[in-house]
Amino acid sequence: MWAQYGDLHRGLCLAFSRDDLVDDIKKTYNNFKLYRGDIRYKDSSTDVRKAYHININSDALINFRDFFITEHLIRYREDLFFTKNTDWKDEFEYRLLLLTDNKKSDYFIDIHNSLKAVFCGLDFPDVYMSSLRNLLEYSNVEIYRLVLSNGVPSVIKLK
Incomplete structure (x- = not known):
């Protein structure tokens, strides 16, 4: 790699x-959702492809960002963020996903610990x-x- x-x-x-990094993130951003886990490696399937299609309903039109996060990203987070093709299976990757409020252009995490x-x-x-x-x-x-x-x-x- x-x-x-x-x-x-x-x-x-x-x-x-890994544990110290998660603790640092939780201390700094305890009001945001943090997801973490090992990456699953599998070949493309219909289930994974569904995650890349967004079905818009009337609730989505009112506040797309809230809909997208609560309805789509959380529902399909495993397929969107924690699944990769088996071509990458030798990476043994672990991933962190922090869903912020997107009110700032960047979010700082102190990694000195x-x-x-x-x-x-x-x-x-x-x-x-x-x-x-x-x-x-x-x-x-x-x-x-x-x-x-x-x-x-x-x-x-x-x-």
Whole structure:
């Protein structure tokens, strides 16, 4: 997955404590609905396709946003947000979904308690390493780097 999500091994992977992250989200946004769970991997089916079609009724026309969230997103959240094609089954993904009031352009989540480690890709630029170390200097966040030894990938601890 480094090729797709890690800028061809030049990027970083952040490792979180799932429970700590959920606690941080709940503390900050306890008035919003938080859904979480493992991703289900299955081939497309009629059930999943239904989630991508919205049936409009008279209630929906009065307040589309409320209708869309209460009627559609919540009813089909498993198919919309927690289901992926079996092509991705090797990801073993876990996902969080926070349904906000959409009154702000962004919602901040403080991750300093839940961030536990940073993994640098094989080609993470050395020029950025001192900045990364400075950024994490007063934290308990561990820094690791992916390396290849005779073509075998492994991880070494840097901090």
